[in-house]
Amino acid sequence: MTSIRERNKELILRAASEVFADKGFAASKTSDIAAKAGLPKPNVYYYFKSKENLYREVLESIIEPLLAASAPFNQPGRPGEVLKAYIRSKIRISRELPFASKVFASEIMHGAPHLSAEQADELNVQAKHNIACIQGWIDRGLMAEVDPHHLMFSIWAATQTYADFDWQISTVTGKACLSDEDYEAAAQTIIRLVIRGCEVEENAPAASEQVHRA
Template identity: 65%
Template sequence: MATIRERNKELIIKAASQLFANRGFAATKTIDIAQLAGVPKPNVYYYFKNKENLYRSVLESIVEPLLQSSEPLHENSDPTVAMKDYIRAKIRISKEHPYASKVFASEIMHGAPRLPEDIKAQLLEQAQRSTAQIQSWIDQELMAPVDPHHLLFTIWAATQTYADFDWQIATVTGKSKLNDADYEIAAELIERLVIKGCEIKASL
């Protein structure tokens, strides 16, 4: 069971994610975060000291699932299973962490000025491990000789768009919010495009 401290921190991070996503770092006020979280303003400073630390916590809240999402690529010997699980993990992030995903995307689009160096290093290491795994499947002739980096970029773009450009998607589909079925359809389509397009084969 979560403690009061853990529950309050989670409420604050969730509120901060929404406001940072909608307004940006500079325009977001601590008092507004506190009001949206339903906690006294001093609590924000008690748990996070300042807005910069809170912003880092928001980034960390999305970086952790981003790092975990690549584990299927290394835990499954079958590249078809691994790729499907990876794509679904990425879609799940967009579904479960939409605001934090937008904050992360905005940070990257602005040149990552506030992204801590240790987080940059972790993300780079993850990308290097993932491209190496894809290259190993190519070397084993388990998939077409595509560029591993650009395959990753394509998957990132296809999955993260459901969080980062949700307004556009909702407008085009005529929905106020996507439901579970929509995310399932998206995952299945991306899987098909990647697996068939890259000619990924099941390992023997």
């Protein structure tokens, strides 16, 4: 059973994600976060001590799923299967954590001033590992000779746009909220573009070894 403490922290964290996504760090007020959470303002300081700590907790709430999305790259697997799983995980993050995703995008666009050195290093190491895996597949002739860095950037852009630019997507589609079918269509479209565009050998045997992480 969830304790009152855990429940209140979750309410505050969810509300903070929305407020920070809407107003940015500087313009956000703890009173607005407390009001959206339906809790007294002192509760924000009781659980998180400061607005800065709360903001960092919001960042942490998206960094963990982003790193977890790369799990397919961290074990032997066929290129097609790995890329498909990664794309689906990234789409799922945009759907389930849209506000935290916006906060993370804004943080990166402003030079990541609140991201800790450890967090930045962990994200960078994982990204380089993923890119090295893709380069390994290219070297073995399992996919076309694309630039692995720009392929990864393209996947990030294609998947994260469903959270970071949801207003534009809603305006163009005429839907306030996308349905299960919409997200499935998004995942299938991106997968098709990547797999076919990169000429990925989907039936290639699973790699016996992956590039070891640094």
